[in-house]
Structure formats: C-alpha cells, structure tokens
Amino acid sequence: MNSAEESSPRPENGDGEKFYTRDEIQSHNLSKDTWLIIHDKVYDVTAFLEEHPGGEEVLLEQAGGDATESFEDVGHSTDAREMLAQYYIGELHTKDRKKEAKKEVHVTNTRGSSSWTTWLVPAVAAAAVGVVYRLYMLDHKSS
Numbered sequence: 001m002n003s004a005e006e007s008s009p010r011p012e013n014g015d016g017e018k019f020y021t022r023d024e025i026q027s028h029n030l031s032k033d034t035w036l037i038i039h040d041k042v043y044d045v046t047a048f049l050e051e052h053p054g055g056e057e058v059l060l061e062q063a064g065g066d067a068t069e070s071f072e073d074v075g076h077s078t079d080a081r082e083m084l085a086q087y088y089i090g091e092l093h094t095k096d097r098k099k100e101a102k103k104e105v106h107v108t109n110t111r112g113s114s115s116w117t118t119w120l121v122p123a124v125a126a127a128a129v130g131v132v133y134r135l136y137m138l139d140h141k142s143s
C-alpha cells in the first residue's frame with residue numbers, strides 16, 4: 001500500500017504560517033477540539049479550557065468562531081495576551097477577514113501627517129484677528 005503524501009491546499013506565507021478559512025475553524029467547536037479566532041489569528045485552546053481563569057463555558061460559547069470582541073470586552077491582562085502565543089496555530093484566511101483591520105492603518109497615517117497643521121491654521125487665524133482688533137482699537141483711541 002502506498003502511503004499517499006498529505007497535500008495541503010492551504011496557502012502559506014513566507015514564514016510558513018498556516019491559513020484557515022472560517023468554515024474550517026467553525027468545525028472545531030467541540031469541548032475536545034476547540035478553536036478560536038482572536039484578532040484574525042487562530043488558537044487551539046482545547047488544552048487551555050480547564051485552566052482558563054474565566055471558566056471553560058465562556059470559551060466554549062465562542063468555540064469555532066470569532067472571540068475578539070468578548071476577549072477585549074473582558075479587558076484581559078498583558079499576561080493573558082502573552083499566553084495566547086502558546087495556543088497559536090495559524091492565521092485567519094485573508095478572504096475571511098473583516099475590513100476593520102485596515103482602518104487602523106488609515107487612522108495612524110492621518111494622525112502622523114497632519115498633527116501640526118491641525119493646530120497651526122486656527123492659531124494663525126486667531127493671531128491675525130488679534131492684530132486687526134488691536135489696530136482697530138488704537139485707531140479709535142487716537143481719534
């Protein structure tokens with residue numbers, strides 16, 4: 001019998017990370033096989049269920065789906081965020097990502113390039129008004 005080589009249809013990036021589709025992740029929604037998506041990364045938290053300080057129920061409620069919002073709502077500590085790395089198994093397929101991720105980049109760019117112009121324009125305008133007002137008052141005093 002030939003042991004056929006396992007061929008993976010998943011795309012991989014340069015770092016050899018695996019990409020999973022939402023459908024594929026969705027099937028790992030059991031207490032013996034629990035995957036979660038947090039910030040477009042995929043985590044296999046099966047071994048963590050019993051250790052989770054917040055209880056296994058909350059993790060199972062999100063099993064196979066996107067837990068980003070509930071994870072952030074709790075306000076997890078830095079320690080908790082560092083723990084994520086232990087359960088990381090890959091990335092959410094780019095076609096299944098929400099558009100939100102791109103927004104952040106725009107916000108950063110806008111803030112970086114226009115921070116000084118935002119206050120400079122009104123400051124110059126205010127100075128000009130001040131000068132005109134003083135000239136006007138001087139004119140009135142002397143006449």
Ligand code: HEM
Nearest residue numbers: 045053054058059062067070071074076077079080083084
């Ligand atoms: C792999 C993902 C997760 C890890 C590594 C993790 C880790 C932790 C850790 C270390 C704590 C203790 C408090 C802290 O250090 O912040 C905690 C608490 C908690 N977590 Fe998670 N968590 C994960 C996912 C989630 C998700 C998806 C939810 C919600 C659906 C959740 C809900 C909670 C709750 C309710 C607490 C208790 C908070 C409290 O009692 O103050 N966690 N988690």
